[in-house]
Amino acid sequence: MIKALGYFIEIIRGGLITTRHFVVNLFYHILKVLGIKTKRKGSVTIQYPEQKKEIASRHRSLHRLMTRPDGKPRCVACMLCVTVCPSECIYVEAAEDPDPEIQKYPAKFIIDLGRCCFCGFCVEACPEDAIRMDTGNVEFAQYSQQDLIYDLDKLIG
Amino acid sequence: MQERANEMIKIFIDEKPVDAEEGTTVLKAAERAGIHIPHLCYHPAFPPEGSCRMCLVEIEGFPKLELSCSTVVKEEMKISTKSERVVEARKAVLEFLLAEHPLDCPICDKAGDCKLQDYYYEYGLFESQFKETKEKREKKLKIGKSLILDQERCILCTRCVRFLKEVTKTQDLGVFHRGVHSSVNIYEGTSVENNYSGNLAEICPVGAITDEDFRFQTRSWFLKEGESICPLCSRGCNILIEYHPGFSRFELPNRVYRIKARENPEVNGFWICDRGRYGYSYLDEGRADKIILNKIEGENVLTWENISEYLGEKINSMSSAKKTSGIALILHTWLSNEELFLLHKIFKKDLKVEKIFFADLPEGEADGFLLTSEPSPNRRGAQEIGFDIKAVDLSTLADGTDFLLAFGPFLSGLFSPKYLKGALSKIKRKVLFSSYSHELNSLFDVVIPVALIAEKEGSLTNVEGIVQGFQPALEPPGESLPEWKVLCDLGKELGMDSKFYSEFPSPETILSEMGEKIPFFKKKND
Numbered sequence: 001m002i003k004a005l006g007y008f009i010e011i012i013r014g015g016l017i018t019t020r021h022f023v024v025n026l027f028y029h030i031l032k033v034l035g036i037k038t039k040r041k042g043s044v045t046i047q048y049p050e051q052k053k054e055i056a057s058r059h060r061s062l063h064r065l066m067t068r069p070d071g072k073p074r075c076v077a078c079m080l081c082v083t084v085c086p087s088e089c090i091y092v093e094a095a096e097d098p099d100p101e102i103q104k105y106p107a108k109f110i111i112d113l114g115r116c117c118f119c120g121f122c123v124e125a126c127p128e129d130a131i132r133m134d135t136g137n138v139e140f141a142q143y144s145q146q147d148l149i150y151d152l153d154k155l156i157g
Numbered sequence: 158m159q160e161r162a163n164e165m166i167k168i169f170i171d172e173k174p175v176d177a178e179e180g181t182t183v184l185k186a187a188e189r190a191g192i193h194i195p196h197l198c199y200h201p202a203f204p205p206e207g208s209c210r211m212c213l214v215e216i217e218g219f220p221k222l223e224l225s226c227s228t229v230v231k232e233e234m235k236i237s238t239k240s241e242r243v244v245e246a247r248k249a250v251l252e253f254l255l256a257e258h259p260l261d262c263p264i265c266d267k268a269g270d271c272k273l274q275d276y277y278y279e280y281g282l283f284e285s286q287f288k289e290t291k292e293k294r295e296k297k298l299k300i301g302k303s304l305i306l307d308q309e310r311c312i313l314c315t316r317c318v319r320f321l322k323e324v325t326k327t328q329d330l331g332v333f334h335r336g337v338h339s340s341v342n343i344y345e346g347t348s349v350e351n352n353y354s355g356n357l358a359e360i361c362p363v364g365a366i367t368d369e370d371f372r373f374q375t376r377s378w379f380l381k382e383g384e385s386i387c388p389l390c391s392r393g394c395n396i397l398i399e400y401h402p403g404f405s406r407f408e409l410p411n412r413v414y415r416i417k418a419r420e421n422p423e424v425n426g427f428w429i430c431d432r433g434r435y436g437y438s439y440l441d442e443g444r445a446d447k448i449i450l451n452k453i454e455g456e457n458v459l460t461w462e463n464i465s466e467y468l469g470e471k472i473n474s475m476s477s478a479k480k481t482s483g484i485a486l487i488l489h490t491w492l493s494n495e496e497l498f499l500l501h502k503i504f505k506k507d508l509k510v511e512k513i514f515f516a517d518l519p520e521g522e523a524d525g526f527l528l529t530s531e532p533s534p535n536r537r538g539a540q541e542i543g544f545d546i547k548a549v550d551l552s553t554l555a556d557g558t559d560f561l562l563a564f565g566p567f568l569s570g571l572f573s574p575k576y577l578k579g580a581l582s583k584i585k586r587k588v589l590f591s592s593y594s595h596e597l598n599s600l601f602d603v604v605i606p607v608a609l610i611a612e613k614e615g616s617l618t619n620v621e622g623i624v625q626g627f628q629p630a631l632e633p634p635g636e637s638l639p640e641w642k643v644l645c646d647l648g649k650e651l652g653m654d655s656k657f658y659s660e661f662p663s664p665e666t667i668l669s670e671m672g673e674k675i676p677f678f679k680k681k682n683d
Contacts, residue, residue, distance in 0.1 A: 078263030079376045082404075091407040094373035100297040104264040104373050112406060127263045 055136050060120045062137040063111055065155040066130050072097075073156060075130035077106040081122035089115035090122060109155060113140065114148040168234040183225035183236055184212055194238055195247065195276050197254075197362045198314035199226040202427050203323055209314050210250045211276065215240045222246050244280070251281040257291055257337070258363075259309040267364030269377035273312065294340060300330070301349030303369040303435065304357055308340045311365035317341065317357045324428065325351045325526075341365070352524050355434040356427075359417055370435050371415045375401055380414055383630025386617055387416070387433040388491055388610045390521075391531040393619030394418065394425035394433055398440070398611055398630040411441040412631060423623060430528045440611055445594040446635025449604040461638060461646070464588075464603055469650025471560060471586060476508055476653075485512035485558045485584075487549060489565035490533040492640060493615030494624065494678065495667040497535065497542050499644040499658075504562075505543070507653045512558065514549040515539070516567045529620050534610065538618030541677045551580040561587045564607075564640070569597040590640060606637040613639035615664040624678060626668070641667065 021043075028042035046053050055061065066074040077094035095107035122131050142148050164179040170187050177186035182205065187194050197209035205227040213222040217235035222242060237243065254273065262268040294308035318330050318341065329349045333342045343349065349357065358368040380399040387394040397417040403409050416437050418429040448459045475481055486504050488497070504510040523530040539546060549571060554561070561584045568577065574596060581587060581600045589601035598604040610617070612633040616626040633639070641664050648658030661667050672679040 076263045077373070078268075079379075080263070083376070083378065088405050091404065096373060103297065110407070115406070 055138070057134075059136070060118045060123075060133040062113075062135045062140055063116075063122070063131055063133050063150070063155060064135050065109065065152070066132060067156060072102070073106060073109070073130065073152065074128050075106045075109060075126075076102070076104045076128055077109075078104075078127060080125040080127065081131060084121045084125040086119060086121065087115045087117045089113070106152065109152045111150045111155065112148065113150055114145045166230065166232045168230050168232075168236065170236045171238055172235075177230045179230070181230055183214060183216075183223070183228045183230055183234075186230050187225065187236070187238065192238060194225050195272075195280060196226055197272055197276075197312060198316060200316050200319075200360060200427075203316070203319045206315060206319065209254070209312065211247065211254075213243060213246045213250070214238050215243050247276075247280045248283055251277055252283060252285065252287075254312050255281075255285065256287045257309070258312070259291060259307075261310070265307075265310065265364035266367045266371060266373065266377070267310075267361070271364060272362040292337065295342075298342070299348075299369075300343045300366070301354045301357075302431070304349055304354055305367050305369055305372065306341065306343075307365050307367070308342070310363050311341050312363050313339060313341065314362055315341070316360045316362065317366055320357060320360060321349065321351075324356075325353050327351050352430045352432065352528060353428055353526065355431045356418065356429070360427075368415070374414055382417070383611070384419060384628065385611045385630040386534065386625055386627045387429060388534040388617075389433050389436050389532060390430075390527075390529045391534055391536055391620040392425065392527050392529050393534055393617050393623065393625055394429045394527060395421040395625070396429060396433065398437070400631055413437045413440045424619065424621075424625070425527055428527065430524065430526070432528060440609060440631070443593045443595065444634050444637075445592060445598070445604065445606040446637060447606065448636055449594075449598055450602075451599065451604075452602045461605065461636070461643070464605065465643070465646045465650050468562075468588060468647060472508070473650075473652055475560060476651075480559070481508045481510055482512075483557060483559035484508060484510045485514070485554050485561045486510055487514050487516050487554070487561070487563040487565075487568060488539075488544070489515060489517050489567050490531075490536045490539050490546075491517075491565060491610065492535060492539075493610070493613070493664065494535065494538045494542065494618055494671065495615050495664040496640045496644060497539050497544065498667060498671050498675075499641060499648065501542050501544060502654075502657075503644065503648055503651065507651070512554060513544065513547070514554060515544070515546045516549045516563075516565060516571055518567055518570065531620065534619070535617045537620055537622055538616075538624075541618060541622075542671075542675065551576065555580045555583040558583075559585045562590075563587065563601070564590045566591045566593045566595050566597060569595060590643065592637065605643065606633075606635060607643065608633035608637045608639045612637070613641070613664075615639075615641060616668055622677075626665075 025042040028038060028040060031038055068074050077092050079092050082090045082092050089112040091110040092106050093108035094104050097103055097105045120133055123133050165176045166179050168175055168177050168186060170190060170192055175186060175190040184194050184196060184199060194212050194214060196212040198206045199212060207224045207227050212225040214225045215237045216223050262274060268274060296307050296309055298306040300306045315332060318332060321330050322328050329343055329347055330341055331344060332339050334340060357366045379401055381402055382397045382399050385396055385398050387396045397419045398413055399415045399417060400412045401409055401414055416434050418427055420427050450459055475483060488500060518532040520530050521532050551572060578600055587601040589598060589604045590607045591604060592607050592609050611630045614628055616624050618624050645658045645661055649655045
């Protein structure tokens, strides 16, 4: 009985919190309508799939591999990203490029996004600015883990 | 000269009193005292060259900074390796060395092992003041069987030139042109084709000479090293096996990526031959990792315990019926001293087996320096233990033999498969201890995977009679067992002297037991 009463009290508390938020937001929105500038803004609901919020410029989104002017990957397979990656989700295999100025290119470059923690260390470690996380794409959820393993073609394209 | 060299004198390095041998150089004396002086061109195997200027030190009473690699110590010499002048000079030297260095560390295989990289990190850390463009040179010049020269990365330490002049005496490389244009190159129409060329990539302090075999395979910081002994000839060169422990999510096909020389002045100095350096595929290719059961009555569980019990039973019944003449043994000299000793004790001494053969690779050609003609590491050990090394004779082997214990995969290389099958089919029970999955395995009733020398503990006797111990550098794959363990287990199963075999928890204890029985092996314990 007393336990049930406890639940009841919590429901009332929750209702009060909601009311407080409602009143506070209403207050700031009224101030905005009246043209009074305040530091705090009233909160707004974004209708997500239809309506999208702009992503901050330093936001870390899906990776991409940069290319040279001729379309070859800029990556030289130095494996610093592999070394620094805390979730061990990058795998690179190097191969010999016939051009002596390039010499080394990635034959395989695999990122397992199902394991990636989006820390951005790979971007920071890259000496060639070959990997970036600035695509702005945050919608790459998949139904199977296998589809989250991105290879060279997917990362360049 | 020898007498003088042993006299000790007192010098001061960084105000710390240090005892140094008279006649030695400042650099050597400092290394002995545990003080590292950075150096690039100096290599302990060659006389000092003094071309890199990295080893500058300040010596009290000398107006200028001196080269520690070529300055001989004197009584009461006061040397400072960390004074402001030295630090400044080192920075300046590094800046000049890096002025023409391409800084392509991301594609350089030496990155991680590179001394220039290490020294910049330790003593440099400056912003380059050179704004001029760097000179273009040859970036990918094949100079030998498996060597690639990048002239841009070269710092002209001439270690490679001196190696070819003093060790192999072939003099294939030289420094061409003068001043800023000077570069290391091969003489026209020649290439570095000796059996020790791989050492050039190892002694190059930067990434100028790199190994084609290791080219772009992995990065050196992923590799871990394990000490071992090269089993490919009877010299017993000391080696470092560099292996990749693997990535947690992505499987790698091979473990071993390269072999390096390990210094041992008594055996191989600083060098190993190319056969030992590049012939590491035997460590990974075609390895057996499971016990194979082709035909064995009344047994269906595949564990070594069951099999050793079964083998012990069979051998015991044969020896109690005085039929040990029906036992034959095929050995090889890749087995360690301890293993050969146990085999000698079990089969030759206790069971009085007469048909003991040795199946080894056919003799090769010696090259007059390190590589010997015997392509197995422990022939001398087998002789010292008391084996008479007889080549396999299939007709004697099959004649009246009921039980064959064979070690090693080498049998298949000596005879044609058809001939071998014919001879072996006459033998009732056959057991093979081999590290490889091979066609040969199908001819035996049971095949037990065993560890290679790089994966077990023990000792080897090289061609000069030096007994060298080794520790496992790699993990044996799957169910593989070291042979000494297999033989101890088998020895325990045999009723004859089973207490003897349970006294050995490790090969070290077997070796000390050997020292008491065979005077030759006593030397090592002194």
